[in-house]
Amino acid sequence: MGKVEKRLSELGIELAPPKQPVANYLGCKRSGELLYVAARVSTQRGEVGTDLDRDAAKHAARETIILLLSIIRAEIGNLDLVESVERMQGFVRSAPTFTEQPYVIDGASELLIEVFGESGRHARTATGAAQLPSGAAVQIDMTLRLNAGA
Amino acid sequence: MGKVEKRLSELGIELAPPKQPVANYLGCKRSGELLYVAARVSTQRGEVGTDLDRDAAKHAARETIILLLSIIRAEIGNLDLVESVERMQGFVRSAPTFTEQPYVIDGASELLIEVFGESGRHARTATGAAQLPSGAAVQIDMTLRLNAGA
Amino acid sequence: MGKVEKRLSELGIELAPPKQPVANYLGCKRSGELLYVAARVSTQRGEVGTDLDRDAAKHAARETIILLLSIIRAEIGNLDLVESVERMQGFVRSAPTFTEQPYVIDGASELLIEVFGESGRHARTATGAAQLPSGAAVQIDMTLRLNAGA
Numbered sequence: 343m344g345k346v347e348k349r350l351s352e353l354g355i356e357l358a359p360p361k362q363p364v365a366n367y368l369g370c371k372r373s374g375e376l377l378y379v380a381a382r383v384s385t386q387r388g389e390v391g392t393d394l395d396r397d398a399a400k401h402a403a404r405e406t407i408i409l410l411l412s413i414i415r416a417e418i419g420n421l422d423l424v425e426s427v428e429r430m431q432g433f434v435r436s437a438p439t440f441t442e443q444p445y446v447i448d449g450a451s452e453l454l455i456e457v458f459g460e461s462g463r464h465a466r467t468a469t470g471a472a473q474l475p476s477g478a479a480v481q482i483d484m485t486l487r488l489n490a491g492a
Numbered sequence: 493m494g495k496v497e498k499r500l501s502e503l504g505i506e507l508a509p510p511k512q513p514v515a516n517y518l519g520c521k522r523s524g525e526l527l528y529v530a531a532r533v534s535t536q537r538g539e540v541g542t543d544l545d546r547d548a549a550k551h552a553a554r555e556t557i558i559l560l561l562s563i564i565r566a567e568i569g570n571l572d573l574v575e576s577v578e579r580m581q582g583f584v585r586s587a588p589t590f591t592e593q594p595y596v597i598d599g600a601s602e603l604l605i606e607v608f609g610e611s612g613r614h615a616r617t618a619t620g621a622a623q624l625p626s627g628a629a630v631q632i633d634m635t636l637r638l639n640a641g642a
Numbered sequence: 643m644g645k646v647e648k649r650l651s652e653l654g655i656e657l658a659p660p661k662q663p664v665a666n667y668l669g670c671k672r673s674g675e676l677l678y679v680a681a682r683v684s685t686q687r688g689e690v691g692t693d694l695d696r697d698a699a700k701h702a703a704r705e706t707i708i709l710l711l712s713i714i715r716a717e718i719g720n721l722d723l724v725e726s727v728e729r730m731q732g733f734v735r736s737a738p739t740f741t742e743q744p745y746v747i748d749g750a751s752e753l754l755i756e757v758f759g760e761s762g763r764h765a766r767t768a769t770g771a772a773q774l775p776s777g778a779a780v781q782i783d784m785t786l787r788l789n790a791g792a
Contacts, residue, residue, distance in 0.1 A: 365595065365601070365618070366598045366602050366613075367580075367614060367615065367616040367618075368613050368615055371576075371579065371614050371615040373526075373576075373578040374525070374637075375674070376673075378578050378579045378614075378615035378635075380617065381619065426673075428678050429671065431617065433619050436772065436773040439773075441773060441777045443773075443774070444667075444775050447665070451665070455666065463667070463668050464668060465667065465669070465671040465680035466680050467680065467681035467781070467783045468665070468667075468681070468775060469681065469733055469775070470774055471619055472586065472588065472621070472622035472773075473587075473589075473593075473620035473622075474591070475593045475619070477591045481617070481619055485678075487674075514744070515768070517751050517763070517764060517766040521764050523728040523785075524675070524787075526728075528729045528764075528785075530765035531767035531769065581767065583769050621769055621771065622738065622770055623736040623737075623741060623772075624741070625742070625743045625744050625770075626741050631767070631769055633765070
């Protein structure tokens with residue numbers, strides 16, 4: 343078991359084998375040392391600020407990162423090959439008056455830092471959307487850098 | 493005529509010379525071996541789920557890729573220089589209850605795979621927007637990788 | 643004083659030391675020769691098309707770039723190390739009928755060209771959002787390329 347999976351295990355997180363995308367895209371695309379990770383939505387549905395509150399949405403963001411990590415592991419075999427998280431983009435399905443998207447997306451950012459340490463810190467965009475695929479509460483995509491030897 | 497344009501021709505697609513952006517940005521920006529392709533909107537206007545249905549929107553996504561390909565060709569001269577499609581981002585102008593953004597953006601992804609084959613497969617973000625430039629139904633941007641010698 | 647800061651000074655722009663992000667992300671993330679700049683919102687709040695008009699929003703976009711430049715300078719020390727602006731993404735908090743997002747985001751693009759000259763020209767995505775963090779009018783992120791020696 344690699345270092346990152348050991349850390350996940352300490353956090354009580356187990357990665358399930360991911361389902362394939364249902365639409366015509368790749369879960370991840372390798373581009374030199376970059377890995378573009380396609381957006382996935384939270385299993386949690388609903389509009390944040392009406393159907394669920396900011397803490398439930400923050401939890402949904404965390405769960406979405408766990409899904410993305412399972413996809414990345416299936417793609418590259420070993421999460422220790424991740425050198426750093428470069429960029430993350432999070433969309434929050436927001437009620438007209440909900441403006442705490444950064445609070446919600448911190449659920450994703452904080453888990454990446456817990457798992458990868460300082461190299462998990464990243465630039466990001468946390469923004470609002472009126473509607474998301476399947477009516478999900480949160481949608482996240484990322485760009486990672488892999489180790490030179492990966 | 494290059495391989496990719498021959499393929500487009502087999503698909504009955506002809507690339508028209510693109511109009512220049514009306515605002516202050518570049519249609520494409522070369523960055524090392526990456527080519528960032530600026531977002532363009534579909535000529536099809538309207539809100540998906542009310543003004544047009546998911547299939548009309550999927551067609552609009554396909555048409556938007558044809559526009560982007562004409563812009564890329566004008567920039568790099570020959571579409572055979574495209575090594576692969578790394579990432580695509582598609583915004584669908586969505587009615588409050590419309591949640592099939594991935595179905596719509598498949599219209600774009602499928603054409604890229606038809607044209608470029610396996611290297612046309614990409615990571616992507618298909619998401620909702622309440623409003624888009626010019627009231628368009630779909631807006632798409634991409635990141636491509638060019639051949640090392642391009 | 644570097645060339646770029648001299649240019650800013652000629653434009654009457656002074657960069658204040660930036661505040662740290664309040665949420666768990668980095669203002670910038672260096673990735674090889676790329677610099678991913680995290681999204682920041684305008685201090686100007688409100689919905690464009692109702693609370694403020696397109697020109698006030700365009701000004702807000704320009705102000706947001708000044709904020710981003712102050713963050714980038716704090717990160718890399720000297721703005722002369724910026725080789726070019728590769729990509730920019732701008733979200734405009736849009737009233738249901740507001741469709742001039744490109745006009746608004748030109749306020750950001752034009753300043754980048756004034757400051758960096760031709761290498762400030764970039765690919766971009768200017769799109770609508772129903773809601774943004776803190777109820778801001780505009781939100782912008784960027785990807786820059788740094789000089790090879792930076």
